[in-house]
Amino acid sequence: MTKGEPVDEPSAGSTLAVETRGLTKRYRGGQLAVDGLDLLVPRGSVFGFLGPNGSGKTTTIRMLMGLIEPTSGAARLLGAAMPAASRQVLPKVGALIEGPALYGFLSGRDNLVRYDAADPTADPRTRAARVGTALDRVGLTAASAKKARAYSLGMKQRLGLAAALLQPRELLILDEPTNGLDPQGMREIRTLVRELADDGITVFLSSHLLDEIEQVCTHAAVMAQGRLITQGTVADLAAGTRGRLAVTTPDTADAVRILKEYGVTDLVVAGDRITGEAPTSHLPDAEPLDLAEINAALVQTGVRVRGFGTERASLEDAFVALTGEGFDVVG
Numbered sequence: 001m002t003k004g005e006p007v008d009e010p011s012a013g014s015t016l017a018v019e020t021r022g023l024t025k026r027y028r029g030g031q032l033a034v035d036g037l038d039l040l041v042p043r044g045s046v047f048g049f050l051g052p053n054g055s056g057k058t059t060t061i062r063m064l065m066g067l068i069e070p071t072s073g074a075a076r077l078l079g080a081a082m083p084a085a086s087r088q089v090l091p092k093v094g095a096l097i098e099g100p101a102l103y104g105f106l107s108g109r110d111n112l113v114r115y116d117a118a119d120p121t122a123d124p125r126t127r128a129a130r131v132g133t134a135l136d137r138v139g140l141t142a143a144s145a146k147k148a149r150a151y152s153l154g155m156k157q158r159l160g161l162a163a164a165l166l167q168p169r170e171l172l173i174l175d176e177p178t179n180g181l182d183p184q185g186m187r188e189i190r191t192l193v194r195e196l197a198d199d200g201i202t203v204f205l206s207s208h209l210l211d212e213i214e215q216v217c218t219h220a221a222v223m224a225q226g227r228l229i230t231q232g233t234v235a236d237l238a239a240g241t242r243g244r245l246a247v248t249t250p251d252t253a254d255a256v257r258i259l260k261e262y263g264v265t266d267l268v269v270a271g272d273r274i275t276g277e278a279p280t281s282h283l284p285d286a287e288p289l290d291l292a293e294i295n296a297a298l299v300q301t302g303v304r305v306r307g308f309g310t311e312r313a314s315l316e317d318a319f320v321a322l323t324g325e326g327f328d329v330v331g
């Protein structure tokens, strides 16, 4: 290994920020945690790594970061093989894995100073500025003098993120970054992730919350029991399922009749709520049926319409359609 700048810049040339081939981890106890994973994370994406508890997300992330050895298969980060290229690649990768290691007796700010000081490439003269900027970015400036042991879970999570952001990064790998945060804190992290993405940083984040992935990610992979079920753009994954038409009315019998006339199929009545598949919504080239027409017809027939609209097709629908199950922990 030669010193100085590597001649073969590992991050150049690859359009993939993360790539795995048959990545597999069997723990010593025999548990097959990750099973033949082929993951393709485009550069510039906000990539959601989705799966229920125990599906292998953290195990995968540990292998990506070179923290544990795969049983078989290979992983590349920013175009370079891991863990062989760790020394060149990891400085460009910020990571937050299952709660950061913090010194409780130090303030938030001093924890960051320690992280920064542990980085041999970090110039001590600009340390205070880097730490200040990172604190600011995660909204911890006001709480920066407080001891880390007095931080809430959400504040600790933010401090961990600040540590990952001390240096300019090409890739951020965040393991459940909103775990333990209140709704406001989750929103703030989502906003931060979007800002980082706007700066051109690829963000790979794991979550067991479908809704969160839908709100912030451009791409996603779905894991279940160590296996990849699907991956692609969030739009494509959600497009696999159509939104259903939903009508709320006390006059369900009349409403069902009108809806049938308009070609709505698969009608389900539950109390005062009717749902069904709106016609043509799955035919991209067809003239889309104006749903307002159906609404008007209902009203003209004397049906008292209290609610009318389409349920959004969600990743959750896609997940259920893919696995035939709910989003529960299995085994």
Ligand SMILES: Nc1ncnc2c1ncn2[C@@H]1O[C@H](COP(=O)(O)OP(=O)(O)OP(=O)(O)O)[C@@H](O)[C@H]1O
Pocket: 027, 028, 029, 031, 032, 033, 051, 052, 053, 054, 055, 056, 057, 058, 059, 060, 208
């Ligand atoms: N060190 C370990 N030794 C043995 N088995 C492990 C170890 N770490 C994880 N496992 C097992 O591997 C499987 C995957 O765990 P992992 O932590 O990767 O899941 P996860 O998707 O991150 O879950 P969560 O959403 O709860 O964080 C689980 O069945 C878990 O019990």
Ligand SMILES: [Mg+2]
Pocket: 057, 058, 059, 098, 175
């Ligand atoms: Mg985990």
